[in-house]
Amino acid sequence: xxxxxxxxxxxxxxxxxxxxxxxxxxxxxxxxxxxxxxxxxxxxxxxxxxxxxxxxxxxxxxxxxxxxxxxxxxxxxxxxxxxxxxxxxxxxxxxxxxxxxxxxxxxxxxxxxxxxxxxxxxxxxxxxxxxxxxxxxxx
Ligand SMILES: [Ca+2]
Ligand SMILES: [Ca+2]
Numbered sequence: 001x002x003x004x005x006x007x008x009x010x011x012x013x014x015x016x017x018x019x020x021x022x023x024x025x026x027x028x029x030x031x032x033x034x035x036x037x038x039x040x041x042x043x044x045x046x047x048x049x050x051x052x053x054x055x056x057x058x059x060x061x062x063x064x065x066x067x068x069x070x071x072x073x074x075x076x077x078x079x080x081x082x083x084x085x086x087x088x089x090x091x092x093x094x095x096x097x098x099x100x101x102x103x104x105x106x107x108x109x110x111x112x113x114x115x116x117x118x119x120x121x122x123x124x125x126x127x128x129x130x131x132x133x134x135x136x137x138x139x
Contacts, residue, residue, distance in 0.1 A: 041065040088127035
């Protein structure tokens with residue numbers, strides 16, 4: 001039997017989707033570290049600095065294979081590490097450096113964070129810019 005509701009009700013105003021929220025992070029960062037570095041190399045690099053105060057950025061970059069990457073790839077890694085996309089890796093982000101590679105990794109100790117920052121921060125502004133990062137990794 002035919003329904004009384006066979007006719008579509010008049011279309012009401014269809015709500016437009018809300019304008020994209022400006023608080024949403026830009027989607028340009030879809031890269032992950034494992035799309036640049038091999039998971040096995042990352043695991044090895046993390047294993048090497050498991051003990052507190054055993055982290056050294058030079059050794060870490062060598063083992064994880066970042067030293068052998070192109071400047072463009074190193075810059076991509078920089079943007080991944082720049083968690084809040086401020087254009088710099090700040091001390092606070094540096095502290096969680098290892099966790100960007102693996103969520104279960106430890107945080108860097110205060111001494112490691114300071115040494116890491118000092119090794120890269122050529123202009124002494126207390127944070128690492130893209131060029132400073134590249135120079136540190138590829139030097
Ligand atoms: Ca930042
Ligand atoms: Ca700097």
